[in-house]
Amino acid sequence: MWWFASPRIVFGSDSLEFLETLKGKALIVTDENLVKTGVVDKITKRLKKAGVEFEIYDRVEPDPSFEIVMEGVGIARTFQPDMIIGVGGGSSLDAAKGIRAIYENPDVDPEEISPWTELEEKGVKLILIPTASGSGSEGSNAIVLTKKEENRKVASIHPAIMADYAIVDPEMVRDLPLKVAAFTGLDALSHAMDAYVSAWKNDFTDGLCIQACKLLFKYLPRACTDRSDGEAVEKVHNAATIAGLAIGSSQAGLSHSIGHSLGAVFHIPHGFACGIALPYTTKYYSKFVIEQYEELAYHLGIQEKGEKAIDSLVDMTMDLLEKINVPGNFKELLEQYGIERNAFEEKLDILVNNASLDNTVLTLVEIPSEEDFRKLFLYAYEGKNIDF
Ligand SMILES: [Fe+2]
Known part of the structure; x- marks a missing residue:
């Protein structure tokens, strides 16, 4: 039930x-x-x-x-x-x-x-x-x-x-600063993408996730460029609530386990932490839920199948980050907040521990081992392609 x-x-x-x-x-x-x-x-x-x-x-x-x-x-x-x-x-x-x-x-x-x-x-x-x-x-x-x-x-x-x-x-939201529009929009995208592959995903939320992803990939770049673009601003605003409805029933997932941990330790905006995690968590987690990601990719206009579809979805997410002026790795993001490599490395154990304990892992079809969490943080920090 x-x-x-x-x-x-x-x-x-x-x-x-x-x-x-x-x-x-x-x-x-x-x-x-x-x-x-x-x-x-x-x-x-x-x-x-x-x-x-x-x-x-x-x-x-x-x-x-x-x-x-x-x-x-x-x-x-x-x-x-x-x-x-x-x-x-x-x-x-x-x-x-x-x-x-x-x-x-x-x-x-x-x-x-x-x-x-x-x-x-x-x-x-x-x-x-x-x-x-x-x-x-x-x-x-x-x-x-x-x-x-x-x-x-x-x-x-x-x-x-x-x-x-x-x-x-x-x-x-019309007067939202562009940077805030970027990180909040990424939060919404993380909700929709996480919920679509959650262990609690269901028929009532799948369509909401797909629609939210479609709206965000299409309109977020415009909404992060010109806030007087009324259509884009309204579409992104609707998409965020739609994605919220989805996580209410299906829950956020791996990008949030990582994002909650990184955000709480370094006090960086939640949406940046989750949004930058997304390309890495998508590739890693696809080994457990490849069909779901394939299906999502299909609805976003990606024609390929299997691993290629996942890679295109990852590229599409990286491309979105670039279009809204957000770095594709944690290193650059943390540096923007004055946090250098040594501070990241010093906190790595805590980051891994907090991510493993985050409530969002409960709705993953497979909970990553501590070793995999450590690698996810390190790869996302360096901007390295996931190969494990
Ligand atoms: Fe979130």
């Missing part, structure tokens, strides 16, 4: 107007920057129009910690909102998910949320409004929080984590 779930999705231009139909009290969960830059005003002006009383909790940081969730829960307990509105990238949306879950279930420890935790839904609505086109958090029942002291991300899923509404309005 398995399930597929989705929030009600309001999408396209003007979908923010949905906010004008709401009633009650709202706690907005966001970050300081989105308040300062006026992005949150787009939400509050519509809430005011609807007569919704609101409070803003704007202390969410990138890679939100359990402490951030608990602080938000404290504010909710005092303010007693009828709805939690998450506005932001994956971090704010995940924090909003955690806040709603614990506000409704005060006896649950957020660190212990797993698919088997008893979480009740008591009628507090969760509305998620993404300001980036990447995490797909607005469409998934996944939550990723960070255990700060261990530099480790804890990812989990639960049906009660799913938002009631997702508002996917391209107006929220």
Whole structure:
């Protein structure tokens, strides 16, 4: 038995107007920057129009910690909102998910949320409004929080984590800086490609993965070049939510085991870590799921079969990275963040260990050995073709 779930999705231009139909009290969960830059005003002006009383909790940081969730829960307990509105990238949306879950279930420890935790839904609505086109958090029942002291991300899923509404309005992402558009778009692509080859892949998500990949390969280069390209911006925004729906049921996979580990240790954007891992994980993992990759390649217009199809898919992914100005290896990426080879080598054991322990390995058809994880990190660092 398995399930597929989705929030009600309001999408396209003007979908923010949905906010004008709401009633009650709202706690907005966001970050300081989105308040300062006026992005949150787009939400509050519509809430005011609807007569919704609101409070803003704007202390969410990138890679939100359990402490951030608990602080938000404290504010909710005092303010007693009828709805939690998450506005932001994956971090704010995940924090909003955690806040709603614990506000409704005060006896649950957020660190212990797993698919088997008893979480009740008591009628507090969760509305998620993404300001980036990447995490797909607005469409998934996944939550990723960070255990700060261990530099480790804890990812989990639960049906009660799913938002009631997702508002996917391209107006929220039109001014995204090109670099952010690149790494968030790569996150979405990693979701779609991982979910298509997951051990939990299923008939309900396969089509979503294919469509998200098609949209991203086609429109991401344009959306990362010119944000006034309305068509490309909207298509990529939709693709991110579509890929989010897919991982909600099929889960992310190997590019995320590597990406979560690298991102948490070196504090680089999650989408860069996963997206750059993709060509390497695709080639490596194809030895277990060659038919699935062949099928995906076919839907992306690749005519070859077998190993050649995989190689073309890898080339196509490398080509996409180049078109959106992202290096094809970890070495160059880390150097952009001032992290040299010795720092990478010093942390290699931790990287391998964290990747092996990442929750995403649970949905791989085969879990790589520690030795293979080590090689994956090293090959992706050097930009070497996978030959093992
Ligand atoms: Fe991701």
